[in-house]
Amino acid sequence: MKVQVKNLDASAAGDIELNDEVFGLEPRADILHRVVTWQLEKRRGTARGTRERADVARSGKKLGRQKGGGTARHGDRRAPVFIGGGKAHGARVRDFNPGLNKKVRALGLKMALSAKAKDGSLVVIDVLDVAEGKTKTLATQLLGLGFGKKALVIDGDAINISFAHASGNLRGVNLMPAVGANVYDILNHDTLVLTRAAVEKLEARFNG
Template identity: 75%
Template sequence: MQIKLSSLAGESSGEVELNDAVFGLEPRADILHRVVTWQLEKRRATARGTRERADVARTGKKFGRQKGGGTARHGDRRAPVFIGGGKAHGARVRDFNPGLNKKVRALGLKMALSSHAKAGSLIILDGFAVSKTKELQGHFATLSIGKRTLVIDGIAGESFLAARNLRGVEMLPAVGANVYDIIKADTLVLTRAAVEQLEARFALPGGSTNG
């Protein structure tokens, strides 16, 4: 697949050849849904489990008389009303970490990249070396990007700091490319270094291990 290579100023720098096995697949909604669901589930943190009555090591012996003691008629010290007692209806540890086959995860990432290539919302840059936020904002205006833009570069450099205050712009290193952030973006901007790293990542045995 041939796609135009642009400079950050919006000028054409020729064409770049994209691997059809990574950028030329037909997206499938069921695969993308499975990967996004898995990715969001992995982000959920479980509550720390609290000790309930059965988890507290205290005596179960009735410690007072039923009548005449002047206090409530408690049966044991494990009751929730006592300091150190078991909590009533406490938080339980839940498993929000489902598994997903590595091949499905790799396929989902390829399809997410292919969806932007097919829709024409993929921009390939020859480089992304900018250190000033105002300068970067001007460059984005010439690239005709969408309302929500994801930029993936080879490594995290000064340009990542320059993009922090730009509304609707997110930046990721190539190693952090994932399905959820890619399909959420209106425009996907890849540098040539990111393209090389992504294609090399899928060329390895087993493909990708990230979402």
């Protein structure tokens, strides 16, 4: 698959041949759903479990006689009404750390990239250099490129510092290195922007 490469000023910078095994697959909704669900569940934190009556180490001896003491008929210091007693109906620890086969995760990422390439929302940029890292300059350039409301920009090994500075105050523009590419973020943006270095890193990631 051949795609035109652009500069940030919307001028042409040649073409690039994308690997069909990475960018030319037919997306499957079931695979994408499994990977996105796995990602979101991995983000959930587990609550700290509270100690209930069975978990509290206190005396089980009856506090006093059943009748005639003038107080309630308690028989256990572990009761929730006492300070230091067990919690009634407390929070339980739940596991939100499911597993997913590495091959399925890799296939999901390939299909997410292919989905963006198929619907025309994939843009390849030569380099992300912004003059003096100015936000105003970058905002004007992005208008010329015609990105959607939300654009995910993926660079190579490390993010471009000038672009990071310029895009820091731009709402809807997110930047990450190629190692951070994931299905949820790709699908959650209107436009996917890859640099030449990002394309090389992603293709090497799967071919390796």
